[in-house]
Structures are given as structure tokens and as C-alpha cells.
Amino acid sequence: MTESVSAPVPRPKPLLGASDIRALAEELGVRPTKTLGQNFVIDGNTIRRIVSAASVDPAETVLEVGPGLGSLTLGLLDAAREVVAVEIDPVLAERLPLTVQTWRPEQAQNLHVVLADAMRVTDLPAEPTALVANLPYNVAVPVVLHLLETFPTLRHGLVMVQDEVADRLAARPGSKTYGVPSVKAAWYGTMRKAGVIGMNVFWPAPKIASGLVGFERHEPPATTATREEVFAVIDAAFAQRRKTLRAALAGWAGSPAAAETALRAAGVDPSARGEVLDINAYTRIAEAKAAS
Incomplete structure (x- = not known):
């Protein structure tokens, strides 16, 4: 053997x-x-x-x-x-x-x-x-x-x-x-x-x-917003990290009221902070503003 x-x-x-x-x-x-x-x-x-x-x-x-x-x-x-x-x-x-x-x-x-x-x-x-x-x-x-x-x-x-x-x-x-x-x-x-x-x-x-x-x-999120529009929301949300999204996005949206309108249309709590949102939430916010 x-x-x-x-x-x-x-x-x-x-x-x-x-x-x-x-x-x-x-x-x-x-x-x-x-x-x-x-x-x-x-x-x-x-x-x-x-x-x-x-x-x-x-x-x-x-x-x-x-x-x-x-x-x-x-x-x-x-x-x-x-x-x-x-x-x-x-x-x-x-x-x-x-x-x-x-x-x-x-x-x-x-x-x-x-x-x-x-x-x-x-x-x-x-x-x-x-x-x-x-x-x-x-x-x-x-x-x-x-x-x-x-x-x-x-x-x-x-x-x-x-x-x-x-x-x-x-x-x-x-x-x-x-x-x-x-x-x-x-x-x-x-x-x-x-x-x-x-x-x-x-x-x-x-x-x-x-x-x-x-x-x-993976494929980018399905959205009618452009990448640039979504990234602009992200930048604005984290520029003032400790502020609520209503306040942090005021400059981006034009006013706190306009920011709140876009956030509510996107199904996002205006009193939340940017650090709790995923990429899909940011795309919805960008879409909501573009549609307003």
C-alpha cells in the first residue's frame, strides 16, 4: 500500500x-x-x-x-x-x-x-x-x-x-x-x-x-432628486449637527417654516437631528423641497 x-x-x-x-x-x-x-x-x-x-x-x-x-x-x-x-x-x-x-x-x-x-x-x-x-x-x-x-x-x-x-x-x-x-x-x-x-x-x-x-x-436610492440635491441636504443637516433639522435646514430651505414643510412632506420629524436619518430619508427631503 x-x-x-x-x-x-x-x-x-x-x-x-x-x-x-x-x-x-x-x-x-x-x-x-x-x-x-x-x-x-x-x-x-x-x-x-x-x-x-x-x-x-x-x-x-x-x-x-x-x-x-x-x-x-x-x-x-x-x-x-x-x-x-x-x-x-x-x-x-x-x-x-x-x-x-x-x-x-x-x-x-x-x-x-x-x-x-x-x-x-x-x-x-x-x-x-x-x-x-x-x-x-x-x-x-x-x-x-x-x-x-x-x-x-x-x-x-x-x-x-x-x-x-x-x-x-x-x-x-x-x-x-x-x-x-x-x-x-x-x-x-x-x-x-x-x-x-x-x-x-x-x-x-x-x-x-x-x-x-x-x-x-449598490444602486443609488430610487429618487427624482439629483445626487447634488441630496448631498446639499446632507451638508446642511450636519453643518450644525446639534440643531434640530428644522433649524439646521433653514438656510438650505429658505426659512425654518420652509424646512419644516419639506421635512413633514418627507415624513421626517422636524425636531429630529441629522445624525438619526439614513440616506433614504435625505433623498425624500430633497424630493419634497424640489416638489414644493
């Missing part, structure tokens, strides 16, 4: 480590800047964790924002069909293809680098279906909202942001962290907190932990 021999478990492909990241930075004369929110991931296991949590399909085109020196890019190329990397720093954008050619020569043709500000990009060389990124802390929310609005092919994703920002994006109505990012993100999809990343896996180490936020896109 012969014993069955199990196939050996393939070793994971190498990823950039701390010494590799620092060597690349020194070669390029790069010093991470707070202005661009640059904190490079230096731990391969963290990269693998992010890629796994993102549930990237091998046939997908992944959009990565701020690839930096390429830590996450290599992990994404191992999991996806191709990666479109949007980088604002020309030095980093020019070096990234060479890094991929060195570490993943068989996948070099699957990388497309776009030198651009992610807040202004409107066209990409391939239609992305997933967003996976270590986002600069100072622009994380507007970048996510801009990309979801601009690229409707994005079906799901996972972003790493400052932990408190992750809590805001994934917050539900009635919670202390629920606010403008929570409601606007809910227009596009369902957000969920997917984990916390410690400070020691970055160079330079940030002063606060990072959070992972996963999302699944």
Missing part, C-alpha cells in the same frame, strides 16, 4: 520589506511627506492580509491610488488580472514599472501607471471593478467619493484609512461617529469596518492606527 503524498504548499511570492522600501527611497531621494500623506507599508504579511480581505477576483482590474514604492501593487498583481495605479508623485510613478519588472517580471505588462491627482482623474486605461488602496489620510473621504461617482464599474473594494475615518465611513445612523462621510458613502454602497492595522507596519510610523473599510456597491 502506497502512502499518498500531498503536494507541497507553494511559498508566497516575495514582497517588499522594510530594507527594500528604505533602499528604494534612498535611491530615489524620497522622503515621505505629510503633505502627500505618504506612509509606506513595510510588512509583507500586512499586504497579504489587505489583498485577502479585498476578495479580489483573478479576472478583475484593480484600481490602486497612491501606490508609492509598490508594496501593495505587487500583492495586487499576484491576485488580479491587472492593476491601474494612480500616483501623483512623478518620481514614484516613473519608478513603479521598474520595481514591478524587477520583482514580478511575468506581470509587468499587467501594470498601468497613471500620473495624476486621484481627485481629478476622470479617465483610466482600463475599467476598474475593484478599488484597493492605502489612501493618504488627508484626502481619503473625498477620494473615495470621487472615484465611486466617476467610475461606476467599481463594484467593491477595500481601502486603508486613518482608523477614525474608517469608523466614520462605516458608521450607522444614530452612532456618535455617523456624519457626512457615512451618509454620502451610503449613496453608493454598503460600507463595513474590516479591521485595524497597527502603526508599526508603516514607514514612517503614523501616530494613529489605520482602519480597513470594505464596500460593496
